[in-house]
Amino acid sequence: MDEQLSNEQIEIIQEFIQECSELLDNLEPKLVGFAEFTQGGVFSLNDEASQVLQEVFRLFHSVKGSAGFLNFSHMASTAHAAENLLDQIRKGALGMSNEHVDLFCKTCDFMRETLDYAASYMNDAGMAEQAGELALELNEALKAGQEEMLPTVPVGQPATPPPAVAKAPSAVVKEPVLPDMDLAVTTEMLEAFLQESTELLQEVEQGLVAWSNEAGNKEIVAELFRKIHSFKGNCGFLGFRDLERLSHRMETVLDVAKAGACPAKVKPADSLLNLCDVLKITLADITKQGNSAIDGLELYLELLDDLIPAGWGSQLNLASTAPLLGEILLDHGVITEDSLNAALSVQQKPLGEILVDMGAVSTDEVDKALEHQQQKRGEAALVHEAKVSEPTALPKRQDLRVDLEKIDTLINLIGEMVIAENMLIHSPDLQGREMESFSKAAQQMSKIVKELQEVAMSIRMIPVSGLFNRMTRLVHDLSRKSGKKVDFVLVGTETEVDKIVIEKITDPLVHLIRNSMDHGLETPDERLAAGKNETGVLRLVASHEVGEVWIRIDDDGRGLNREKILNKAVERGVVQGDGAELTDKELAALIFIPGFSTADKITDVSGRGVGMDVVKQNLNQINGKIDIDSKPGQGTLVILRIPLTMAIIDGMLIRVGNVRYIIPILTIREAFRPAAKAITVSPDGQELVNVRDRLYPVLRLHRLHKIEPAGENLTAGILILLENQGRNVCLFVDEILGQQQTVIKGLSEYIGKIGQVRCVSGCTILGNGDVCLILDVGGLTEIELESV
Amino acid sequence: MKILIAEDDFISRTLLQEILVVLGICHVAMDGVEAMAAYQQALDMKEPYDLICLDIMMPNLNGQEVLKQIRDIEKERGIWGSAMAKIIMVTALDDPKNIMTALIKGSCEAYLVKPVDRDKLMTELKRLGLQG
Incomplete structure (x- = not known):
């Protein structure tokens, strides 16, 4: 037999477990049905009974065959023994008694246990003892029958042979000859373990937070217990002894709490939360360097022992059932x-x-x-x-884990297909021809391609609930640390966003929430003094808005400190003059400047001035935007606006000279041909255009990218007003060619690195096969800022 | 011993036949339909096959279906216990679904994944108690 189990083998075993459980579900009622026939003592074969007997035989036969195939030798030998006994009964060599029914039921129980065992260990090696005993009993019954022809055991007499017999030489027992499937830990298994365990701990953490808020809820404790228990099992299976020991002790504490025997003065949730962190760190260590040892394990164990009342002893709840x-x-x-x-x-x-x-x-x-x-x-x-020996049912898996790479490939291919479709439909060969049926077919195809694209994107979408729930823990910790009271409200946790988005906004979200907790929300005293409720409210809301996902972080704290920010800005020379004319939005934009912090002292929560910079960088990577709105004394609202898709966007195709560009449509406010009188030139030579009494700077794309334009005259071309993070710029182009679905392709690294191409976020392939650059509107609006 | 080999591929069929012929009479069927006819006839003549080797991917009627029909007939006629035909699936398919369908739903006695050699087959026959 193989030393290692391949994924296929594991799959086969899982299939076996599922099929076999169904089989046993069918078998049991049939066995119980037997009891009817044996009611009057020994039962003799009649037609009806014979049929039931047949069914039972078949089922055991199937188990034997498949268990044999998988080298589950204990299971196979037991099934074989049961089958033999049934065959004897069939041949009439043996009568069927109540005793036999009991024995078969016992065999069923054994098989269920073995399946449970196999579900976690992928073999049945641990069931050797039970299998041996059972096979012995079955063989005893067989022998007894052969000797006496008809057993005369009266109804109700225990079927179990005396224990002395169970220790008899194993000659009677059909000892498994096949080697057991040995299981070595493969990299895939380790990866699966780490992933599952991390998720499990995540859930445990949420549960603990919920528990600390709702101390009396037994259900939460039971749930926690189950989760820690399976975590422990996983660790033990893979041989991470330290993790196993610690989680075992945590399990014991939960068991204590479940029984309500916990000393009232201690709150185990907090200690357990800390230990949860220890477990997580250890998991991370395993990922990085394969080191599973826990530093200071004994200390943690002692800490937990304090939570376990003396007399709990071997984790049995004896104290509460025995009188004091x-x-x-x-x-x-x-x-x-x-x-x-x-x-x-x-x-x-x-x-x-x-x-x-x-x-x-x-x-x-x-x-x-x-x-x-x-x-x-x-x-x-x-x-x-x-009670403990009762088998526990394992939850069945329902989802399918797919390699992210496969999905990415699929999405890339669909992207290619959109391009190919554009090429086909806009093929120059077809230009100027009337082809009714072709256009019909083309239209149909476009529709399907679009749907396909949507479905493919939705595969990557996962709900934000996981991310949000992680924040629950953060808020819990922060509020403990700072002594601020906060009511953390989650809304729209079912909103789905791209997996990449989740990854990219995790850090920003942590920073923003820290900011809200540290700078925004006041201490209970301050709040009371300001006439607010003692408990602050922090809301995290996810929602879909036109073509975007909005994540809102909303607190009712003191808001941005305008004065402080302005002072700092002037001090750093970011703002000229006293900055009194800045709007709230412009003011808020200042806090995104790298190294900008207004905190008087650096705490371990925030204040280093890196936070908001990171937030912005991460969001830029996914073309997201941040809006901040703040009212002094009433709170701050931060909105992260992230485009729904990042692979395919709606783009506007424009032309400058003989070069074409794509501008993401969502960034375009309007496009117009300016009147001569709307254009003014500032003293330092910057061209400005007046749109409804507001002045916007004009950026000539042909100068930026050094292209020979069709015309230099602003009134002859077209101005496109772009907006990004509250900043605007008017882009001067020659012509707007039209709108189209644009598949974003990354630029090769060297183009981006050398920096020859400014303000370009990627490229795409047009219908005629030409490569076309996609403009980075964020960059364009910043050029304007630099030149001011 | 009476043996039936159902296999559409000439080489596999011949190979199985050469290995098994020392054990008794070997009949061959080119597809599932033929296999069913042969099984039925042998049953009617009260000389049922002791061993049936089934390929899964066969024209007209696949091996899984043949297996199911054979077991249905046995059920119908009250043939069970050691009187049931010993059926070995010999196939190139090694996916969990096929394996478990054959073993559990079809109660076949053994499942061998191709390529099959003499040793592999003989070990399996010994396990089933069929080798003289």
């Missing part, structure tokens, strides 16, 4: 309620000692009572064990 020592003593009439209460009030050392000290009881009496307590705990432990 005081109660027992009281019951036995050894002490009075008064002396018990007195003892309890000074309870620091064990209650027994105190009572002895008080002279209320003798040492012997206490010992007796303690013994009694131990006994009760023992009973409770048994009950508990019985």
Whole structure:
């Protein structure tokens, strides 16, 4: 057998588990149906019974075959033994008794357990002992039948043979001859583990935050318990002992909390949150250098031990089910309620000692009572064990993990197809011809291509809920750290955006939320003084607006400090004069300048002045924009506006000289041919155009890219008013050629690096095969700013 | 022992036949329909096949379908237990769906992925208790 399991093998095993579970679901009711026939003792074969027997046989047969194929030898041998027994019954060599039905039911249970086991370990090696015992029982039954022809076991007698027999030489047991499927950890498995575990921890974190807000909610605790439990399982499976130990202890704490036995004064959620971070860091270490050791593990374990009440012992909830020592003593009439209460009030050392000290009881009496307590705990432990052994159903997977590369390839191909379609429909060969059926077909094709493109884009879309939920944790931590009270509201978490967008806005979002928490929201005292509710409100809203996704971060804090920002700006020489004429929006734009910070002192939350710069850079990469609106004393609203798609945009095709360009349509405010009197020239030679009493700078594209234009005269060409982040510029071009779907292709790196081409964000291929540059409007508006 | 080999490819069919012929009478079928006819006839003559080797990708009626029909007939006629035909799938298909459909839905005795050699087949036959 192979040392390693390939993905295909794992897939086969998963398929097997699913199919086999269904099979067992069918088998069980049939087996129970048998009980009817055996009601009157030993049952003899009749037509009806024979049919049921057949069914059962077939099912066991299938299990045997498929388990054998997968080298699940324990499962196969058990199924084989069951099959043999059934075959004997069929041949009439054996009668069917209630005992047999029990045995078959037991076999079913065993198989379910094995499937559960196989689901996490991909083999059945761990079931050897149970398989051996079961096969032995089945073979015993077979032998008994052959010796006596008809077993005379009365109804109700336990089917289990005495334990001594179970230890009998294994000659009777059909010992598995095939080697077990050994499982080595492959890179793919490790990757899958890291991904799954990270997601799991993410969920645990959310759960913990929810728990700390809603301490009494048992459901959350149960959910947390399950998640940590599966995390622990994964770690153990891959041999990350430290992770396993720590998560195991966390699980115990949750178990304590689930039973409600947690000391009231401690809030385990916070400690667990910290440990969650430890787990996450360790996972990151594994990713980076394969190091799974946790520094200071013992310390963490001790920390958790504090949360586990003494007497929890081997993580069994015994204390709460066994009566307390005081109660027992009281019951036995050894002490009075008064002396018990007195003892309890000074309870620091064990209650027994105190009572002895008080002279209320003798040492012997206490010992007796303690013994009694131990006994009760023992009973409770048994009950508990019985509960633990119940098999747990595993949730079935429903989604399909696809390599992102495949999807990217698909989207690229669709992009190519859009180009090819343009080439075909606008082919020069067809120019000037009347072809009715061709245009019809072409139209139909355009429609389908467009739909295909939309569907392909939607595959990449994921809801922002994951990202938003991560922020919940951040806000929780920040509010703890700063002592500010905040109500964090999430809206529109189901809004879907491109995966790349999620990646790119994670950092900006963290910065913005930190800013809101650190600079925006006031402390409870300040808020009360300002006549506001003590608890601040921070809203994170995602929504779809025309062709864009909007992420709004909205707080009701003190707003941007106009004075502070202006002072700083003047100090740094960013703004000439006193800046009093700046609008709120222009003022807000200042905070995006690199290194610009108004914080008096640098805290570990924010103030280094890098934040907003990073925000802007990240957003530029995805052609996003930021709007800031702030009202002093009322709060700040930041809107991240991100285009829905980044692969295909609506573009306006323009011409300058004999060069053509694409301008993203969303950035165009208007296009017009200026009247001569609307144009003025400023003293430093900058041309300005007056549009409805506002002056906009004119940028001549032919000068920027050194092209021979059709005409130099502004009134002969066309001006296109562009807008980006509140800044405007009028671009002077020769002609507007039309609008078209534009597939964005990246520029090769050397073109971008040498910097010969300014203000170009990419290129596209036109219908006739020509390459055409896409203008970067952000860059264009900034050139204008530089020259001012 | 009576053996039926259903396989449309000449080379595979001949190979299987040469390996199995030492064990008993070997009948061959070129596709699923022929295989079903042969199975039916043998059953009617009360001389059913002990071993059936089925390819999955066959013209007219595929191996999975043949397997299902054989098991249905057995069910109908109350043939079960050790009297059931031993069926081995011999195929190039190794995807989970096909494997599990054959093993669990079709209760075939074994599933061999091509290429098949003498050792592989004999090991499997031994496991099924068919080798003399």
